[in-house]
Amino acid sequence: MIINPKWTINSWKLNLLIEFSVYLCSVFPLEMKRKRKLHFNKIEKRMMTEHGKDASQRVELRERIITAATEAFTSKGIKSITMDDIAAALGISKRTLYEVFSDKESLLKECILKAQADRDKYLQKVFEQSHNVLEVILAVFQKSIEMFHQTNKRFFEDIKKYPKVYEMMKNRQDSDSMKTMSFFKTGVEQGIFRSDVNFAIVNLLVREQFDVLLNTDICNEYPFIEVYESIMFTYIRGISTEKGARVLEDFIQEYRKNRIED
Template sequence: MSEIDKTINATLKLELKERIVTAAMKAFTKAGIRGVTMDDIASDLGISKRTLYETFKDKEALLIECVKQQEKEKEAFGAKLVAESDNVLEVILKFYKVSIEIYQKIDKRFFEDIKKYPKVNELIKESREKNKCNVIAFLKSGVDQGIFRGDVNFEIVDILVKEQIEFMLNAEIMGAYSFFEVYESIVITFLRGISTQKGQIILEKFITDFRKHREEKI
């Protein structure tokens, strides 16, 4: 095989891999991981089961690639928000709006099922630990901007917020209240607690405008 043929073959394999990951993630978040078989994914893409297994040895290997892709997209989106925003709070609030739309499209079964894959959970844990210092440094920069209070231990805050969101995604509370009500209570309460008067003004304006816009859409 010539070098040109090898390049073409590698490109086609990469394109196929990306197609599979995109289709799989869409299916997993819609019906839960256990509710989707490798046969389902192959059928949706119009490829053979053999081709699918030649690309990914099993569902967990495929799920790992889905999570990696999701992390890359999240990182790129975060960098874009930082570049386009005036301060830390603006970045968080923009991300909050987008994350609401994303979470509401994900079936609860996805979060329940993903815990049953040890390698995937280890990957998620490693990713969080890797980004922990960057997240804390990002929050601390809000102190320099006069947005966040300087007497806050952001390491503890980071842990508490992640734990609350994890609890929200797996608790019975989601049966009694809407996703939006619970998620808003976690994020807005957290932001109110760490914001200075300057930050409070920005936050309350966002809340008023955001809720008005949601009511108009409903």
């Protein structure tokens, strides 16, 4: 049998073509699968990045709202400020505001919680830098004076009209009272406070005096800050030892040099 050389060459090429086709059929789906996977990974990564940006922007917006609302509530009172006012101050729509906070009371609650958290951080910092508990108490007193200068009295009156928030603040006040009792005990151990004082009664009286201060007409006759100072300094003098009294008098002298006038 005579074999046609051209046929042999063509058959060889044909076999090679078939083998290459088989190879492509086996490899191409894998390559497509790999490319699809890379493509979806890119999409997923982009979506995660965008989601992260959205979450970050939402947190930033939330903080901006709390800051603006706190400033408005404390400077003008709570009742006089509307959600519209806050949205306008921030340059956002009311709908956007309500997407973050469902109502005014929930926003007020977060404002109070943020203020409490900031105060806790400040207290911890002061505690670490102070030599005794009276220095801590006086530093917190001075900080509260600064706060009162920036706070409209109506804020304290209005907050009672928001039962959930007011209850939360009362609970926090009870918790703070326990910490204050611990401070008094430490002060006795440090020789700053007298050991013959019933500090539970003192603590209760100070709290009640503050409530009276906010709910009577005494501030129509005397400046609020002056009355508050008199209450605090009188009580601290009454519970202090000679050592504590010296710390207090040194503080008062320095405090009055830098006192913020009404």
